[in-house]
Amino acid sequence: MTRTKGRWPEWDPDQGVEEVTLLVLEWLxxxxxxxxxxxxxERMQEGRPAWTFAAGGGPLAHGIRADGASVEQCMGRALLTLREHGLVVPF
Structure with missing residues (x-):
C-alpha cells in the first residue's frame, strides 16, 4: 500500500477518534x-461493551485487544494500548 502514503487528511482534534478509525486501520x-x-x-443487547479492536504482527511483539461501549471508547483505548506497546499512531 505504499501508493497511499502521503495522502492522509489533516486530522481535526475537535472531532472524535471514530472519524479516523479507517485511516488508523490502514496506517497499521x-x-x-x-x-x-x-x-x-449479542454483547450490545446484553448491555456489555460491544466494540472490540484487535491487532497483532509487525512491530507488535504480542497481539493486543481493546473493548469499549462505543467506537470512540474502544478506539481511544486501542490507541493508548498501541502507544504502550511502542507504536504511536500519527492521528
Missing part, C-alpha cells in the same frame, strides 16, 4: 500490523 496495515474493529450485537 502499512506498518505490517493486522488489525480489525468489530461490533458484537
Amino acid at each position: 496495515g502499512e506498518q505490517g500490523v493486522g488489525a480489525m474493529i468489530r461490533v458484537d450485537a
Whole structure:
C-alpha cells in the first residue's frame, strides 16, 4: 500500500477518534500490523461493551485487544494500548 502514503487528511482534534478509525486501520496495515474493529450485537443487547479492536504482527511483539461501549471508547483505548506497546499512531 505504499501508493497511499502521503495522502492522509489533516486530522481535526475537535472531532472524535471514530472519524479516523479507517485511516488508523490502514496506517497499521502499512506498518505490517493486522488489525480489525468489530461490533458484537449479542454483547450490545446484553448491555456489555460491544466494540472490540484487535491487532497483532509487525512491530507488535504480542497481539493486543481493546473493548469499549462505543467506537470512540474502544478506539481511544486501542490507541493508548498501541502507544504502550511502542507504536504511536500519527492521528
